[in-house]
Amino acid sequence: MAQVRNKQVLLKNYVTGFPKESDMEIVEGSITLKVPEGSSDVVLLKNLYLSCDPYMRILMYKDTPLSLGFQYSPGSPLTAFGVSKVVESGDPKYKKDDLVWGVTKWEEYSLVPSAKIHLLFEHTGMPGMTAYGGFFELGCPKKGEKVFVSAASGAVGQLVGQFAKLTGCYVVGSAGSQEKVDILKNKLGFDEAFNYKEESNLDAALKRYFPEGIDIYFENVGGKTLDAVLLNMRSHGRIPVCGMISQYNLSQPEGVTNLANLIYKEIKMQGFIVSQFYPLYPKFLEFILPHIREGKIAYVEDIVEGLEGGPAALVSLFSGQNLGKKIVAIAPE
Structure with missing residues (x-):
């Protein structure tokens, strides 16, 4: 199967002090839109929205004190939470075009462990x-x-x-x-x-x-x-x-x-x-979905269009420029 472009945001170097846009770089890689043969625990995703969160700064330390099951290293894409669409799944719990949220990478397409994602129910997430x-x-x-x-x-x-x-x-x-x-x-x-x-x-x-x-x-x-x-x-x-x-x-x-x-x-x-609260996800949905449907929960989002705006969006968190939840929306195919 032919490869397609996979634009990515990489960490250039470990960071000291306040993060700068120049600590990250945009590159164009490529990816084959196919789950590896025989893989039953991975999912290929088209990333739609990426979450900008303050904890990402802690992962930019060389010796990060934060343990999330993933770390940052220079030359690799940032890892964070996002909303994505399933392109192909080796895990039978997910099928093509399912919308999911969970841990993905700052890139257009990601191959991720299926254990790191969840089906998306309305406006719920991390x-x-x-x-x-x-x-x-x-x-x-x-x-x-x-x-x-x-x-x-x-x-x-x-x-x-x-x-x-x-x-x-x-x-x-x-x-x-x-x-x-x-x-x-x-x-x-x-x-x-x-x-x-x-x-x-x-x-x-x-x-x-x-x-x-x-x-x-x-x-x-x-x-x-x-x-x-x-x-x-x-x-x-x-x-x-x-x-x-x-x-x-x-x-x-x-x-x-x-x-x-x-x-x-x-x-x-x-x-x-x-x-630590992921086992409570069904309980969380039981609580939150009725309130969402009844319009009792308001939510303010600050959306940046395009992966190219990701580094500036992340840096802006530490100068108080964001108003609500900072999100990077990746342009559709």
Whole structure:
């Protein structure tokens, strides 16, 4: 069978400091549109949408501390989550033209293990699973509790806030611009939101929005925000740790000085990676699909057209330029 073009985004070198577009390069490879003979556990995909996520920066370190079952290496395509169409499958669970989501590569076509993908049900995917697992399984929310979400207009944060409202919680989000604050309050239904860049004293800001303290803090940024939150947590509070985007590009991460509050207030703080919640996917669908169909879940996306825009899209995450979920849409054949 003839080979076809397979445009790819490669990592040129391991990265120190803030990532740059020049740390990546666009190349044109080729691929045969055929699953290798006798392969029953791989699927050939035409990638449609690629997810830009902050964790990708951590994988650009030579000695990455993050274990996701895949790593980056110079000269190879970036690996991430995406939405794809099945071209050919060696696994009988998938058939031609099925829409799937899961781990793929930053390229037009990918041959991937079938264990890394899932059938796509409406608008569900990795950020939804992340928000669902972190908030419900680790946050253990109860009606009436007070919830704070940092990076609240991002892919995961915007869903956590809405899940909190559906549970009957009071929810406040922080973001980095007035435009994002307005979206949180007017489109996504947060009770309150504030621009952290305009707050000279985060402890005072949190006391203003949470005079009785915080029950659940969904952690996405780390650093000074986490330090201020620890002072404002209530007894037996929970902190699901999803990300710490403020720290990823620092050669010397910021210290956190208020950790003793974990003891004084008997707070549970737990980090997680979304893959631990994959067994809950049917439970997640049972929860989310009715809300989607009833229009109770809103979602803000920031879509970049074309694989060529991928490096700039990824870099933009670390300057706060994205508004909602950053996605690279690959041009159709």
